[in-house]
Amino acid sequence: MFKTIFLGSLLALTSALSVKAAEPITRFDVAEDHTRFAFAPAPLLESGMPAHGNPFVTQGYIYPAGTLMDGTDGVLEDGSPAFPDLVLGSWTCDGWFVGDGGDATTGVWLVSRQIMQFNSGAVIVTQGTELADVGVPNSRPITASTGVYATFDDAMEQTLLGFHSHMGVQARFVIAEDDYEAQRRFYED
Numbered sequence: 130m131f132k133t134i135f136l137g138s139l140l141a142l143t144s145a146l147s148v149k150a151a152e153p154i155t156r157f158d159v160a161e162d163h164t165r166f167a168f169a170p171a172p173l174l175e176s177g178m179p180a181h182g183n184p185f186v187t188q189g190y191i192y193p194a195g196t197l198m199d200g201t202d203g204v205l206e207d208g209s210p211a212f213p214d215l216v217l218g219s220w221t222c223d224g225w226f227v228g229d230g231g232d233a234t235t236g237v238w239l240v241s242r243q244i245m246q247f248n249s250g251a252v253i254v255t256q257g258t259e260l261a262d263v264g265v266p267n268s269r270p271i272t273a274s275t276g277v278y279a280t281f282d283d284a285m286e287q288t289l290l291g292f293h294s295h296m297g298v299q300a301r302f303v304i305a306e307d308d309y310e311a312q313r314r315f316y317e318d
Contacts, residue, residue, distance in 0.1 A: 153277040154247070155304040156194035158290070159220045160203020160211070161187055161297035168226075178231025185226065187298075191218040191245060194301060202293040218247035224259075233261035243269075245302075251276025253304075255285055263291050271304070 166187040172180040179185060190203060190210045197203050203211050210216050224241030231238075239259035246252050257269035266286045274281045281304060290299040 153251070153281070153304070154193075154217060155306055157217060157245075157302055158192045158194055158197040158203065159189050159245075159298075159300045159302065160192065160197055160293060161189040161220075161222075161299070162204050162208045163293075163295040163297035164208030165189070166297065174230055174232050176232055179226040180230045181227055183226045183230060184224070186221070186223040188222070189220045189297065190216050191220050191247065193217065194303075197290055197293075197299045197301070199291075202295070203299055204293055204295060204297055206295060216248070218245060218249075220245055227258075229261075235262050236260065242272075247276070249276060251278050253278050253281065253285070255287075259287065260289060263289050265289070266303075 166185065168179045168185040169183050172183055174180045192203060192212060192215050196212060196215055201211075205211050221244045222241050224239050226238060227240055228236055228238050237258045238261040240257070241259055242254065242256045244252065244254050252273070252275045253271060254273035255269045256272050258267065259269075260267045266288045268284050269287055270284050271278075271281050283305065286303045286305070288301045288303075290301055293299055
């Protein structure tokens, strides 16, 4: 009898943990691996930075939201993750510099496609503009998604957190949660 109750409890706990683990991560940080940033040799600005129309590709690491606080580098000098045990997946971004290109400090500076591949195998693809303004949220449409994100087809918000000491981008992403869920949590607090 005890063995049956114990196994039943263990099975229920395992099922509950599996459901919890399958929930989508709706807030996360990204740290660009500066060793994987590549852009075309032209057009360039006088500063040597990419000019309007210059294509690029880059990659980085996805971390839990809040990992990349002020002054925290998410990538080491050799391009490896600063917090390997916290890596939730990989981030790939390609696109074109627009406007003031690599010298931009405000407004739209990139038009890009971003692919977030989570360790679970789930994928989010988003396309749109990126702002050069640090701390200013920018909405990007989710254009494709798989796994636990398969029903996500609305938008996500990207906020540039700044650059790490190796000049790679650090950003925060937030996927708006269902209005009902947000309201439920408000009334439970």
